[in-house]
Amino acid sequence: MAERPSLSRNGSKMLRRPTIRDVAQAAAVSPGTVSNVLTGRRNVDPAIRERVLGAVEALGYRPDVAASSLRSTERNVVGAVVPELTNPFFACLVDRLEREARAAGKRLLVGASNGDPLEEEREVAALAAWRPAGLIVVPCDGRFGARRLLEREGVPFVVVDRPLEEGEPVDTIAVDNAAAAAEAAHRLLALGHRRVLAIASSLALGNMRERLAGVEAEVAAVDGAELETLEAGFEPEEITTAVAARLAREPRPTAVFALNNVLTLGVLRASADIGLVVPDDFSLIGFDDYDWMEVFRPPLTAVRQPVPELAHMAWQRLAERIGPAAEDTVAGTPCHLRLPCHLIWRGSVAVPPEVRIGSSSSKSAAATTGSCSS
Amino acid sequence: MAERPSLSRNGSKMLRRPTIRDVAQAAAVSPGTVSNVLTGRRNVDPAIRERVLGAVEALGYRPDVAASSLRSTERNVVGAVVPELTNPFFACLVDRLEREARAAGKRLLVGASNGDPLEEEREVAALAAWRPAGLIVVPCDGRFGARRLLEREGVPFVVVDRPLEEGEPVDTIAVDNAAAAAEAAHRLLALGHRRVLAIASSLALGNMRERLAGVEAEVAAVDGAELETLEAGFEPEEITTAVAARLAREPRPTAVFALNNVLTLGVLRASADIGLVVPDDFSLIGFDDYDWMEVFRPPLTAVRQPVPELAHMAWQRLAERIGPAAEDTVAGTPCHLRLPCHLIWRGSVAVPPEVRIGSSSSKSAAATTGSCSS
DNA sequence: AAGCTTCGTTAAAACGATTTACGGGAGGTC
DNA sequence: GACCTCCCGTAAATCGTTTTAACGAAGCTT
Numbered sequence: 001m002a003e004r005p006s007l008s009r010n011g012s013k014m015l016r017r018p019t020i021r022d023v024a025q026a027a028a029v030s031p032g033t034v035s036n037v038l039t040g041r042r043n044v045d046p047a048i049r050e051r052v053l054g055a056v057e058a059l060g061y062r063p064d065v066a067a068s069s070l071r072s073t074e075r076n077v078v079g080a081v082v083p084e085l086t087n088p089f090f091a092c093l094v095d096r097l098e099r100e101a102r103a104a105g106k107r108l109l110v111g112a113s114n115g116d117p118l119e120e121e122r123e124v125a126a127l128a129a130w131r132p133a134g135l136i137v138v139p140c141d142g143r144f145g146a147r148r149l150l151e152r153e154g155v156p157f158v159v160v161d162r163p164l165e166e167g168e169p170v171d172t173i174a175v176d177n178a179a180a181a182a183e184a185a186h187r188l189l190a191l192g193h194r195r196v197l198a199i200a201s202s203l204a205l206g207n208m209r210e211r212l213a214g215v216e217a218e219v220a221a222v223d224g225a226e227l228e229t230l231e232a233g234f235e236p237e238e239i240t241t242a243v244a245a246r247l248a249r250e251p252r253p254t255a256v257f258a259l260n261n262v263l264t265l266g267v268l269r270a271s272a273d274i275g276l277v278v279p280d281d282f283s284l285i286g287f288d289d290y291d292w293m294e295v296f297r298p299p300l301t302a303v304r305q306p307v308p309e310l311a312h313m314a315w316q317r318l319a320e321r322i323g324p325a326a327e328d329t330v331a332g333t334p335c336h337l338r339l340p341c342h343l344i345w346r347g348s349v350a351v352p353p354e355v356r357i358g359s360s361s362s363k364s365a366a367a368t369t370g371s372c373s374s
Numbered sequence: 375m376a377e378r379p380s381l382s383r384n385g386s387k388m389l390r391r392p393t394i395r396d397v398a399q400a401a402a403v404s405p406g407t408v409s410n411v412l413t414g415r416r417n418v419d420p421a422i423r424e425r426v427l428g429a430v431e432a433l434g435y436r437p438d439v440a441a442s443s444l445r446s447t448e449r450n451v452v453g454a455v456v457p458e459l460t461n462p463f464f465a466c467l468v469d470r471l472e473r474e475a476r477a478a479g480k481r482l483l484v485g486a487s488n489g490d491p492l493e494e495e496r497e498v499a500a501l502a503a504w505r506p507a508g509l510i511v512v513p514c515d516g517r518f519g520a521r522r523l524l525e526r527e528g529v530p531f532v533v534v535d536r537p538l539e540e541g542e543p544v545d546t547i548a549v550d551n552a553a554a555a556a557e558a559a560h561r562l563l564a565l566g567h568r569r570v571l572a573i574a575s576s577l578a579l580g581n582m583r584e585r586l587a588g589v590e591a592e593v594a595a596v597d598g599a600e601l602e603t604l605e606a607g608f609e610p611e612e613i614t615t616a617v618a619a620r621l622a623r624e625p626r627p628t629a630v631f632a633l634n635n636v637l638t639l640g641v642l643r644a645s646a647d648i649g650l651v652v653p654d655d656f657s658l659i660g661f662d663d664y665d666w667m668e669v670f671r672p673p674l675t676a677v678r679q680p681v682p683e684l685a686h687m688a689w690q691r692l693a694e695r696i697g698p699a700a701e702d703t704v705a706g707t708p709c710h711l712r713l714p715c716h717l718i719w720r721g722s723v724a725v726p727p728e729v730r731i732g733s734s735s736s737k738s739a740a741a742t743t744g745s746c747s748s
Numbered sequence: 749a750a751g752c753t754t755c756g757t758t759a760a761a762a763c764g765a766t767t768t769a770c771g772g773g774a775g776g777t778c
Numbered sequence: 779g780a781c782c783t784c785c786c787g788t789a790a791a792t793c794g795t796t797t798t799a800a801c802g803a804a805g806c807t808t
Contacts, residue, residue: 017527019764030788035766043786060526062503066444067764071793074766085469088462095459098486107500110484112472126481129436152434153391236665268669291610292666295642393794404758409796419756441794445763448796 018059026055038063069131078318079127079135081111081120089261089288089307090138093160096311097136104319106133113140115234121146128153134318138162141204144170156321160314163206169334171321173314177207180303180341181214181257184285187343188255189222193283193352197253199230199243199263211259211287228253232263239266244273247282254282254352261288264300279350289344299346306339313337392433400429412437443505452692453501453509455485455494463635463662463681464512467534470685471510478693480507487514489608495520502527508692512536515578518544530695534688537580543708545695547688551581554677554715555588555631558659561717562629563596567657567726571627573604573617573637585633585661602627606637613640618647621656628656628726635662638674653724663718673720680713687711 024031029048036042037052044052055061069076080097082090094110101108109127113120117140124146127135134156137144142165150157158171188196198215200208212229219227232242243266247256258264264286271278278284279298286293289302317335398405403422410416411426418426429435443450454471456464468484475482483501487494491514498520501509508530511518516539524531532545562570572589574582586603593601606616617640621630632638638660645652652658653672660667663676691709 020766021764031765032767032789033787036787039766041766045786048787062499064444064764065504066440067793068766069793070438070440070444070795071764071766085472086462086466088460088465091462091465092460095486098459098484107483109481110472112469125436130439265665265669268666272669290666291639292642292664292670295639295646296666297671394796395794405795406759406797407757410757413796415796417756422757438794441763442796443763444765445794445796 017064018061020061020063022059023052023055023061026059027051075131075133075322076105077107077109077130077132079109079111079124079130079132080137081113081123081127081135082138083113083115083140085110085112087262088290089161089305092307093138093311096308097315100311100315104315115140117141117143117145120144121149125149128155133322134158136160136314136318139164142206144168156318158314158318158321160310161207163210163336165206171317171334172336173310173317174207174338175305175310175341176338177210178214178217179338180343181211181259181287182218183214183343184257184287184301184303185215185218187345188257188283188285188349189218189225191283191349191351192354193255194222194225194354195228195251195253196225196255196257197228197230197246198257198259199232199239199267200259201232201234201239201263203231208259215257232266234262236262236266236269239263240269240273243267244270247271247276248274252282254354255349256282256284258284258286261286261290264288264293264302278348283349283352285349294346296348298348300348301346302344304342304344306341309339313339391438392435394435394437396433397426397429397435400433401425449505449507449696450479451481451483451504451506453483453485453498453504453506454511455487455497455501455509456512457487457489457514459484459486461636462664463535463679466681467512467685470682471689474685474689478689489514491515491517491519494518495523499523502529507696508532510534510688510692513538516580518542530692532688532692532695534684535581537584537710539580545691545708546710547684547691548581548710548712549679549684549715550712551584552588552591553712554717555585555633555661556592557717558631558661558675558677559589559592561719562631562657562659562723563592563599565657565723565725566728567629568596568599568728569602569625569627570599570629570631571602571604571620572631572633573606573613573641574633575606575608575613575637577605582633589631606640608636610636610640610643613637614643614647617641618644621645621650622648626656628728629723630656630658632658632660635660635664638662638667638676652722657723657726659723668720670722672722674722675720676718678716678718680715683713687713 020031020034024034027034027048029052033044033048034052037044037049038056065076078101080094082094084090085094094108098108109130109132111123111127113123120140124135124137128149132155135150136158137146138161139146139159142162144159144164147157147170158173160173163172163174164170185196196215196219198212200212203209203212216227219225230242230246232239239262247270256267258267264284267284268278271281276282284300286300286302289304293300293302317337394405394408398408401408401422403426407418407422408426411418411423412430439450452475454468456468458464459468468482472482483504483506485497485501487497494514498509498511502523506529509524510532511520512535513520513533516536518533518538521531521544532547534547537546537548538544559570570589570593572586574586577583577586590601593599604616604620606613613636621644630641632641638658641658642652645655650656658674660674660676661679663678667674667676691711
């Protein structure tokens with residue numbers, strides 16, 4: 001029971017942080033009782049509880065997270081790995097996950113893979129070392145090699161936004177990419193567009209493949225309609241040049257569908273570079289909707305993803321996996337949840353020139369109701 | 375030395391995660407030696423080191439972070455608290471800080487205060503419980519009440535982006551708000567603008583006050599020039615209505631300076647709502663520059679902040695505070711670093727109508743070189 | 749060759765909390 | 779009143795790692 005007033009280097013008197021033993025001593029109880037008061041695991045006499053809380057307050061005691069999580073069976077962190085923090089879609093996702101975590105009394109540990117499977121694996125491994133309750137991952141390719149590690153280590157995880165390759169028995173929370181893309185394509189076709197260009201980042205991504213499939217199905221159903229696909233990559237510059245190169249070439253598509261927010265921006269940049277005007281020279285729909293798209297001129301038609309719901313459902317699913325007896329009840333039934341998107345109809349889509357000549361109707365397309373059929 | 379093969383609930387054979395003792399046993403050395411190999415704190419015989427690393431690999435051993443940071447003197451996390459994760463400015467900051475942390479072998483723990491000083495304090499307290507090496511904070515008001523807690527607890531911290539109230543001996547890394555705002559204002563005045571509206575979120579924020587001061591100084595130096603200030607808040611809706619209300623009233627300013635990215639968006643929304651056109655009805659400059667502003671029509675003139683440098687300097691400063699003998703060498707000299715911004719001149723600023731009538735020069739302002747004088 | 753330093757390994761203590769096992773007192777039943 | 783149960787507080791064990799202290803071997807000096 002030796003005293004340890006521990007001086008700091010500069011000699012000033014700086015008491016070390018109070019431990020649970022200090023609190024126990026101040027309240028004249030045992031450390032175990034203090035723990036019981038703070039964690040609430042066992043009942044404690046009200047008078048004693050007050051004394052303990054008083055001592056906690058007086059000393060400014062705050063439990064050491066490392067010590068707590070070392071001994072405790074309770075896991076108090078959840079990891080999240082996303083391709084990039086600066087992409088507003090992922091930023092929003094992380095923000096919502098952080099709120100979910102806080103509401104559950106846990107801390108969210110975020111990691112970025114920067115689109116590199118190797119970094120992703122490193123990040124997943126690093127997070128696994130924290131003994132997290134689970135991981136929420138947006139994989140940067142359809143393989144998600146790091147899943148082996150998680151399975152070996154017994155860490156529950158949920159995949160968000162980007163479905164893995166077919167047949168993987170993995171919990172997946174995503175939007176209904178095919179339906180949302182199909183609805184957008186359907187509207188374009190209905191207006192008379194026959195040359196549609198769909199721009200994806202990479203076909204290695206499940207969400208991109210699904211969106212393309214949705215568009216493809218609609219285009220195939222319309223006689224004389226042609227779908228062209230462009231794989232434009234991830235970096236702004238490469239996207240811009242790739243898109244500009246295509247748009248400068250005849251025959252130019254009458255409608256362009258940018259399959260994520262970075263691509264939408266790339267299309268706008270390319271379009272500006274080569275002097276094309278939306279929607280006069282081509283119509284534009286983007287997957288992902290952001291504030292600035294509403295005030296853009298023309299206002300951009302876009303598919304809005306329900307990111308908060310995505311985060312909520314991912315969290316909920318992970319909670320099920322974590323909960324007591326999780327293995328018995330939900331192990332055999334990996335869920336593949338699909339949330340409906342919402343098509344926001346604005347002014348960046350017009351009737352194509354061919355139709356425009358034939359009919360005398362107004363140039364800009366009339367907005368019909370744009371709710372997404374789930 | 376009892377065996378513990380620990381079965382999981384569903385009865386499948388699942389060995390517990392290997393510990394350092396397992397590795398030690400497999401390599402026929404003591405746990406201390408394994409630790410020395412992995413942390414590199416002490417020299418280990420090459421042959422033994424190979425044996426240990428082999429055992430680590432074979433068992434898939436990964437040190438438990440909680441146990442490690444409980445015992446170690448080394449602090450392996452750094453906390454970051456920002457007002458909101460979804461604001462691209464903070465998202466970018468967090469992204470860069472995360473990279474800095476990773477490069478330093480630490481993990482960044484991010485927390486959001488959502489603009490609420492109480493939440494901020496809770497978040498800071500929560501992060502302090504992790505025994506972080508330090509904290510990087512963007513406070514949500516000029517008081518930063520949570521600093522008491524940090525000082526009491528002895529946690530080093532650096533304030534970023536928003537300087538505290540005068541006279542606070544606190545490390546602060548920010549941009550040169552006054553100079554950047556002054557340069558922008560100077561350019562507006564030089565074009566002939568005399569009614570300037572500066573829109574801030576809240577005057578409780580140090581960065582806003584500095585930016586206003588920069589504008590004010592320039593306006594005061596020009597005869598007949600008037601500066602009007604609007605405090606528009608933080609939420610998109612309130613900003614939009616406040617700005618719209620002002621812009622609908624005569625006399626309308628000929629130039630608007632939105633003092634952050636959210637405000638810029640608010641101005642654009644308000645402008646669209648009441649049917650005004652930039653730059654015909656008023657010129658617009660925004661603090662903060664983002665990708666979409668370049669492709670906007672008209673392209674938005676903006677002040678670009680050096681966020682990566684901001685993050686780098688903040689990290690570096692924190693490292694100094696953390697490093698050995700930090701108290702002796704740097705304690706008495708809180709630094710107030712100011713990084714230069716860059717004015718990106720685009721098409722959203724025009725010559726005001728008064729001048730336009732008088733002269734026969736082109737309507738849109740000619741772009742002169744726009745580098746920011748530090 | 750004795751004595752001293754240096755180097756590398758090990759056993760054991762320590763970090764700060766939670767959990768377990770135990771024990772004493774109160775209350776209830778027969 | 780004996781006996782059993784329940785409740786609640788305490789002491790001690792424990793989590794998995796790092797650090798400290800001790801120790802033997804090897805190298806160097808004189």
